[in-house]
Amino acid sequence: MxxxxxxxxxxxxxxFEACLNAAAGVDRIVILGxxxxxxxxxxxxxxxxAEIAAAGGIVxxxxxxxxACDTHCDMNSSAKIAIEWTRNQLxxxxxxxxxxxxxxVMDDDRLYVHADGSAPAKWNYVTDASDAExxxxxxxxxxxxxxxxxxxxLYGLAAGGRINRFVPNSEVPIPLLAQRRWLGVMxxxxxxxDGHPTAAFAIYDTDKRELTYRRAxxxxxxxxxxxxxxxxxxxxxxxxARGH
Amino acid sequence: MQLDGFTLQELxxxxxxxxxxxxxxxxxxxxxxxxVPMIGEGDDPAAIVSFEMEQMILPRLSxxxxxxxxxxxxxxxxxxxxxxxxxxxxxxPMLDLLPLPLEQVTDIGVKIAxxxxxxxxxxxxxxxxxxxxxxxxxxxxxVLVDFGLARHNLLPDLMEEEFRxxxxxxxxxxxxxxxxxxxxxxxxxxxxxxxxxxxxxxxxPFGDPQRLKGLKKRLWSDxxxxxxxxxxxxxxxxxxxxxxxxxxxxxxYPTAAQMAAALKDLSQVPLTPRATKTKRDPFSERLRRRFNxxxxxxxxxxxxxxxxxxxPIVMVAIDLSDSSADLxxxxxxxxxRIVEKTxxxxxxxxxxxxxxxxxxxxxxxxxxxxxxxxxLVDLKSWAEKLNMPEGAVTFHVLEAVNPADAILDYARQNYxxxxxxxxxxxxxxxxxxxxxxxxxxxxxxxxxxxxxxxxIPAAE
Numbered sequence: 001m002x003x004x005x006x007x008x009x010x011x012x013x014x015x016f017e018a019c020l021n022a023a024a025g026v027d028r029i030v031i032l033g034x035x036x037x038x039x040x041x042x043x044x045x046x047x048x049x050a051e052i053a054a055a056g057g058i059v060x061x062x063x064x065x066x067x068a069c070d071t072h073c074d075m076n077s078s079a080k081i082a083i084e085w086t087r088n089q090l091x092x093x094x095x096x097x098x099x100x101x102x103x104x105v106m107d108d109d110r111l112y113v114h115a116d117g118s119a120p121a122k123w124n125y126v127t128d129a130s131d132a133e134x135x136x137x138x139x140x141x142x143x144x145x146x147x148x149x150x151x152x153x154l155y156g157l158a159a160g161g162r163i164n165r166f167v168p169n170s171e172v173p174i175p176l177l178a179q180r181r182w183l184g185v186m187x188x189x190x191x192x193x194d195g196h197p198t199a200a201f202a203i204y205d206t207d208k209r210e211l212t213y214r215r216a217x218x219x220x221x222x223x224x225x226x227x228x229x230x231x232x233x234x235x236x237x238x239x240x241a242r243g244h
Numbered sequence: 245m246q247l248d249g250f251t252l253q254e255l256x257x258x259x260x261x262x263x264x265x266x267x268x269x270x271x272x273x274x275x276x277x278x279x280v281p282m283i284g285e286g287d288d289p290a291a292i293v294s295f296e297m298e299q300m301i302l303p304r305l306s307x308x309x310x311x312x313x314x315x316x317x318x319x320x321x322x323x324x325x326x327x328x329x330x331x332x333x334x335x336x337p338m339l340d341l342l343p344l345p346l347e348q349v350t351d352i353g354v355k356i357a358x359x360x361x362x363x364x365x366x367x368x369x370x371x372x373x374x375x376x377x378x379x380x381x382x383x384x385x386x387v388l389v390d391f392g393l394a395r396h397n398l399l400p401d402l403m404e405e406e407f408r409x410x411x412x413x414x415x416x417x418x419x420x421x422x423x424x425x426x427x428x429x430x431x432x433x434x435x436x437x438x439x440x441x442x443x444x445x446x447x448x449p450f451g452d453p454q455r456l457k458g459l460k461k462r463l464w465s466d467x468x469x470x471x472x473x474x475x476x477x478x479x480x481x482x483x484x485x486x487x488x489x490x491x492x493x494x495x496x497y498p499t500a501a502q503m504a505a506a507l508k509d510l511s512q513v514p515l516t517p518r519a520t521k522t523k524r525d526p527f528s529e530r531l532r533r534r535f536n537x538x539x540x541x542x543x544x545x546x547x548x549x550x551x552x553x554x555x556p557i558v559m560v561a562i563d564l565s566d567s568s569a570d571l572x573x574x575x576x577x578x579x580x581r582i583v584e585k586t587x588x589x590x591x592x593x594x595x596x597x598x599x600x601x602x603x604x605x606x607x608x609x610x611x612x613x614x615x616x617x618x619x620l621v622d623l624k625s626w627a628e629k630l631n632m633p634e635g636a637v638t639f640h641v642l643e644a645v646n647p648a649d650a651i652l653d654y655a656r657q658n659y660x661x662x663x664x665x666x667x668x669x670x671x672x673x674x675x676x677x678x679x680x681x682x683x684x685x686x687x688x689x690x691x692x693x694x695x696x697x698x699x700i701p702a703a704e
Contacts, residue, residue, distance in 0.1 A: 164404065
């Protein structure tokens with residue numbers, strides 16, 4: 001089975017559509033949270049995620065999805081402005097969909113979660129091997145996938161307890177050896193922060209146990225123009241072109 | 245004994261980290277080789293990780309220079325790798341016959357460098373090149389085996405953080421490998437330099453140190469020049485070997501392809517003071533290097549595609565007779581643009597001396613001048629204005645009935661990455677013979693740039 005993994009879509013319709021096209025033909029779609037926030041198309045993205053969930057896909061809750069339905073949240077200023085704007089854009093139905101999303105899902109030997117899986121509600125970033133160690137200690141899945149940090153990385157845990165960190169640098173499939181545990185951190189679909197402006201996603205092949213980090217080019221100018229037209233902070237538009 | 249459909253026939257070899265079994269399988273006509281790691285208690289923990297690396301890397305390699313991958317066994321139940329069994333012997337038994345005659349050493353060197361080039365183009369650094377890991381096919385190609393210490397530059401490196409000490413084989417390990425840099429393709433070029441030195445002189449350039457301290461000596465202590473050990477070695481061979489053995493990878497051959505090309509034609513190797521060195525560097529110099537070493541940086545990660553693209557071999561096919569002066573200038577300008585951003589490029593200027601199939605050509609022209617020499621003079625004069633560093637340009641006059649075939653053969657045999665050639669202007673000859681550049685572009689194994697002068701309209 002081939003699984004497409006999308007994380008941190010952030011209401012960027014153009015990027016989301018480009019990734020869906022690039023991943024066409026997969027057997028399952030998994031969305032690892034943060035469907036809304038920052039971008040100008042929260043309604044469309046929430047509807048698309050609901051459609052994917054209805055068709056058998058798996059959709060996980062991100063901190064922005066939670067904040068869009070819940071007024072008590074702690075965020076930085078531009079995120080806060082964006083989330084308040086997002087709340088006004090979303091219909092009651094869309095909010096209800098985002099509000100019922102699970103914090104994590106186990107699917108065979110795989111765990112899907114938005115942030116560090118050892119305490120999903122804390123929304124901790126996985127930035128280095130020691131964060132990954134916390135995740136491995138607090139979970140039991142062979143293979144986990146998360147997002148949240150907008151920068152792709154792959155952590156492998158060997159039998160001896162050592163953790164190997166790898167920054168994907170190509171679209172070559174990476175074998176996730178069965179005898180190790182793995183945490184695949186996804187880059188962002190809708191707001192990449194690893195210096196590459198193209199939308200990031202990944203494909204996991206469960207038969208071959210191979211993870212392929214991929215990028216999709218999308219119409220950045222249109223996504224930026226919509227953010228500006230909505231009156232959202234300029235920084236949210238500008239950063240898309242730089243990818244950080 | 246049966247394992248996942250494979251029948252174990254006999255134990256072929258017991259190494260430090262794994263056992264090799266000859267196995268058969270109903271789907272495969274020929275016997276195969278099964279590698280089973282030693283992962284019991286008391287075995288080296290590196291055996292596990294190195295086996296995992298090989299399970300990752302071998303299935304991703306292809307071509308005649310690696311054993312064909314057949315199957316990986318599930319690590320949790322029966323860890324193994326099944327691969328093609330190569331009929332030949334490794335280079336290891338040759339160690340009893342050293343030193344070998346020079347032609348044999350250079351022939352072996354060309355074949356190994358060619359295999360390394362193929363490996364490096366697949367993003368893999370071998371990091372354990374030595375005689376026992378090199379086997380020759382019946383068709384002559386060198387095959388590199390044992391990827392247990394190898395590094396795939398696009399995959400996680402499981403060895404990287406696992407061990408405190410550098411892993412490798414002491415006589416062949418590159419200085420940067422001792423400093424635990426595992427991503428430099430030129431580490432394999434150093435190992436090949438060690439092997440060629442050993443095979444030509446019968447002596448290992450850095451001995452066989454057993455401790456880290458002894459291993460580190462090669463960071464500052466240069467080997468005895470090979471010609472001091474074997475007077476029959478020509479300066480050009482010493483030049484190639486000592487360049488491969490440079491401590492700083494930036495001073496070695498930038499690619500295995502360039503080293504193969506040098507070994508193939510020693511007469512074209514530009515000689516530097518390395519070639520004529522008769523002694524090691526003075527003691528004071530070695531002492532200075534020991535206490536004030538030149539830093540070795542890990543190679544910079546390059547953006548895709550291809551980390552090797554910084555050192556292309558560019559072939560310029562120059563038609564001296566037919567081309568106008570304008571076209572020749574344009575050809576030079578285009579070549580300059582191609583090599584501008586690639587300081588380690590090598591340019592091969594090639595001219596085809598067309599001969600007739602039937603007539604017995606004389607090598608002298610009407611006035612009795614040697615045609616070859618005249619052409620070489622013309623080529624050199626054309627290339628002078630390229631302003632390339634000395635030794636970066638070589639000159640070749642090839643005799644051929646069919647120029648396109650000659651250009652294509654040269655490109656295939658000399659690891660050429662890019663062919664630059666002029667288009668013939670409109671002429672009766674061209675309509676009769678067809679376009680050489682068109683044929684080259686259609687069949688070339690690499691990029692082809694056809695240079696055409698816009699001022700002169702081309703033929704139909």
